Amino acid sequence: MLLAGAAVVMYTLSAAIRAFIMPRNESVLLSNWVFRGVRLVFYMVAALGRTYARRDWVLALYAPVALVLLPIAWLALIALGYTGMFWAVGEGSWAFCYKLSSNSLLTLGSLEANSLVGSFLSYSEATWGLLLMTLLISYLPTIYQAFSRRELVVAQLELRAGAPSSATNLIVWLNRGGSLLDDDHEWRAWEEWFVQIDETHTSLPVLSFFRSPQPGRSWIASAGILLDAAALIISAVDQPRSNQVEISFKAGCLAVNRVYRFFEQRARSKPSELLGPTDALEEPSRREFLEAYKCLQAHNVQLHPDPDAAWRRYHTLRGRYTEAVTFLAKLLTAPDVKTV
Incomplete structure (x- = not known):
C-alpha cells in the first residue's frame, strides 16, 4: 500500500x-x-x-x-x-x-x-x-495573456473583414488603395498570430475552448477567414501582392493542422454534435466561389481570366487546411461564419 x-x-x-x-x-x-x-x-x-x-x-x-x-x-x-x-x-x-x-x-x-x-x-x-x-495560480496570468493576444487579432479582423466577416470582404479591404503590395504589415501580424496559436494552443490546449467575449466571434473562424483570403489571393488574383501572403498561409496551415492533430490523435477528442452537418466552416461550393469571384471583380480586384482554373487551384490550396478547420470548428462549436 x-x-x-x-x-x-x-x-x-x-x-x-x-x-x-x-x-x-x-x-x-x-x-x-x-x-x-x-x-x-x-x-x-x-x-x-x-x-x-x-x-x-x-x-x-x-x-x-x-x-x-x-x-x-x-x-x-x-x-x-x-x-x-x-x-x-x-x-x-x-x-x-x-x-x-x-x-x-x-x-x-x-x-x-x-x-x-x-x-x-x-x-x-x-x-x-x-x-x-x-x-x-502562477499560470493563470499566462493563460489570460495568451487569450488576450489571440482575441485582439480576432477583434481587429472583424473590423477589416466586416460583420458578418468573410474572406471576400477582407480582400476588398486589403485592396482598398488599388494595390495588394502595401499589406506586408497586416500579413506579418497574422503570421505571428498563427505562430502563437501553434505554440499556445498545443502546450495549453484548454485555451482553444476559451470562447471570444462576443458570441459571434471565434478564433478558429477567424483562422479560416484568413486562410481562405490567402488561398483566394494566391489562386484567383492576378495582380502584384505582398510576399507575406504565402508565408502567412503556410504558417496558418501548420498552426491549425497541429492543433487539429493534437485534439484528434493525442487527446482523442470528438467533434461536437451541437452543430448541424451544414454549419460552421463547411467546404464552399463552386457556385459560392464564383459568387466571390464576381464580387471581387465588382470591386476592381484584377483576377485571372479563367475562373475554372482559379477554382481548381483554390480547391487544391483549401485542401491543406479545410479538414483541420472544419474539425476544430465543430469541436469548439464555433459560430456559423461564411469564410469565402
Missing part, C-alpha cells in the same frame, strides 16, 4: 508538471479525463438550448470551470495516495488516515501524525499541496 500510494502521488505530480510546466504539446491522461468529464456535462446542458446564443452562453463557462476543477482532481488524488501511505506506516484506521491526509494537504494543523515517518509524510504532503495550488 505504501508503494501504491507513492505511485499515485508521483503520477499526479508528473501530470501537473507535464500539463503546465513542460514546454511540449503533451497529452496528459489525467487532464483529458477531467476535461472530457466536464465537457460531457456542459454539452448535455448546452444541448437543451434552443438557440446558438443560449448554447454559446453555457459553453463559455466550460473552459474556466474545467480549469478550476483540474487542481481539485490533483489534490483529491494526492490525498488518496497519502491516505494509503499513512495507513501503511501504521498511523491508524482508514478514517483517521484520510482525515490526517486531508488536514496535511490543506495545512490546517489540527491533526498530528503519531510517528516520525508519519510526520515526514504529513510535511511532504503539505509541500506538494502548496506547490500544486501555486502552480495553477
Whole structure:
C-alpha cells in the first residue's frame, strides 16, 4: 500500500508538471479525463438550448470551470495516495488516515501524525499541496495573456473583414488603395498570430475552448477567414501582392493542422454534435466561389481570366487546411461564419 500510494502521488505530480510546466504539446491522461468529464456535462446542458446564443452562453463557462476543477482532481488524488501511505506506516484506521491526509494537504494543523515517518509524510504532503495550488495560480496570468493576444487579432479582423466577416470582404479591404503590395504589415501580424496559436494552443490546449467575449466571434473562424483570403489571393488574383501572403498561409496551415492533430490523435477528442452537418466552416461550393469571384471583380480586384482554373487551384490550396478547420470548428462549436 505504501508503494501504491507513492505511485499515485508521483503520477499526479508528473501530470501537473507535464500539463503546465513542460514546454511540449503533451497529452496528459489525467487532464483529458477531467476535461472530457466536464465537457460531457456542459454539452448535455448546452444541448437543451434552443438557440446558438443560449448554447454559446453555457459553453463559455466550460473552459474556466474545467480549469478550476483540474487542481481539485490533483489534490483529491494526492490525498488518496497519502491516505494509503499513512495507513501503511501504521498511523491508524482508514478514517483517521484520510482525515490526517486531508488536514496535511490543506495545512490546517489540527491533526498530528503519531510517528516520525508519519510526520515526514504529513510535511511532504503539505509541500506538494502548496506547490500544486501555486502552480495553477502562477499560470493563470499566462493563460489570460495568451487569450488576450489571440482575441485582439480576432477583434481587429472583424473590423477589416466586416460583420458578418468573410474572406471576400477582407480582400476588398486589403485592396482598398488599388494595390495588394502595401499589406506586408497586416500579413506579418497574422503570421505571428498563427505562430502563437501553434505554440499556445498545443502546450495549453484548454485555451482553444476559451470562447471570444462576443458570441459571434471565434478564433478558429477567424483562422479560416484568413486562410481562405490567402488561398483566394494566391489562386484567383492576378495582380502584384505582398510576399507575406504565402508565408502567412503556410504558417496558418501548420498552426491549425497541429492543433487539429493534437485534439484528434493525442487527446482523442470528438467533434461536437451541437452543430448541424451544414454549419460552421463547411467546404464552399463552386457556385459560392464564383459568387466571390464576381464580387471581387465588382470591386476592381484584377483576377485571372479563367475562373475554372482559379477554382481548381483554390480547391487544391483549401485542401491543406479545410479538414483541420472544419474539425476544430465543430469541436469548439464555433459560430456559423461564411469564410469565402
